[in-house]
Amino acid sequence: MKRISRIAAVYFSPTGTTKKITETIAEECSRRMQLPWKAHSFTLPSERQEILHFPSNVLIIFGVPVYAGRVPNFLLSYLNQSEGGEAFGIPVVVYGNRNYDDALIELRDIMEMHHIHTIAGGAFIGEHSFSYTLGKGRPDKADLVQARSLADSAASSLLTETYATPIQVKGNIPYRPYYIPQKKDGTQKKITSVFPKISSECTNCGRCVHLCPMGSIADDCHSYTSFCIKCGACVKGCPAGARYYDDETYLYHKKALEQEFIRRAEPELFI
Numbered sequence: 001m002k003r004i005s006r007i008a009a010v011y012f013s014p015t016g017t018t019k020k021i022t023e024t025i026a027e028e029c030s031r032r033m034q035l036p037w038k039a040h041s042f043t044l045p046s047e048r049q050e051i052l053h054f055p056s057n058v059l060i061i062f063g064v065p066v067y068a069g070r071v072p073n074f075l076l077s078y079l080n081q082s083e084g085g086e087a088f089g090i091p092v093v094v095y096g097n098r099n100y101d102d103a104l105i106e107l108r109d110i111m112e113m114h115h116i117h118t119i120a121g122g123a124f125i126g127e128h129s130f131s132y133t134l135g136k137g138r139p140d141k142a143d144l145v146q147a148r149s150l151a152d153s154a155a156s157s158l159l160t161e162t163y164a165t166p167i168q169v170k171g172n173i174p175y176r177p178y179y180i181p182q183k184k185d186g187t188q189k190k191i192t193s194v195f196p197k198i199s200s201e202c203t204n205c206g207r208c209v210h211l212c213p214m215g216s217i218a219d220d221c222h223s224y225t226s227f228c229i230k231c232g233a234c235v236k237g238c239p240a241g242a243r244y245y246d247d248e249t250y251l252y253h254k255k256a257l258e259q260e261f262i263r264r265a266e267p268e269l270f271i
């Protein structure tokens, strides 16, 4: 086996569910392989100043949330500059109880293209960025058991050199187009130009300014300097509950998702 001397949990995670899964897998790999692990977030603009560059001796647990059934597209130019140095890696996607569509296979391909040899993969569920009821409380205890199980199998396959790479995961090639929300009348409408509103409860504490992964909220907390990806970081992270959406298509889409995807989706592990 190529020498692995440390483990890295590398993730983009505006509302923290991807962070939780990715770090749990890293922690368990660390326990099983008796190696140190470290977290590396690329969620905030300041964290994306440096490109991702890994030496060959790292096992990389690479986590992204699923946006529109795919790897978030605004991350592609950043991810496509990364260099994996022939390291081993585990692609992990976290989705809001609807579907992960082609996100996992796309992430695997990105990793392979940048010289990270994938040996396992997983799709997990997190509370949906738009909602407090869809995937509520996920990942939960049972999800974390699954995350640890993925880590155990991956660690065993590395220790016994029985891994297969690239890992075979679910998904289509070519990838399906990005999922587009529907309006009430059944026609599709993108919500790219929608921004959260700010109520009078806002205390100008600046928390949202710090949390925004696009660096799009001005210091006054009330105006926007760039675009909004609807990640939910400012809405769910506002201590005063002052940020909300009132866009009709956004609200209709959120309600439709909450009504249609009430079944409990389960994690899928690829080993």
Ligand SMILES: Cc1cc2nc3c(=O)[nH]c(=O)nc-3n(C[C@H](O)[C@H](O)[C@H](O)COP(=O)(O)O)c2cc1C
Residues within 6 Å of the ligand: 012, 013, 014, 015, 016, 017, 018, 019, 065, 066, 067, 068, 069, 070, 094, 095, 096, 097, 098, 099, 100, 125, 126, 127, 128, 129, 130, 179, 229, 230, 231, 232
């Ligand atoms: C723009 C956008 C698109 C999303 N698209 C999907 C999707 O296609 N399928 C799904 O199940 N969840 C979708 N989600 C929900 C997130 O994948 C999910 O909430 C994830 O747990 C968020 O990760 P985080 O907590 O690390 O930010 C979407 C969220 C956003 C913001």
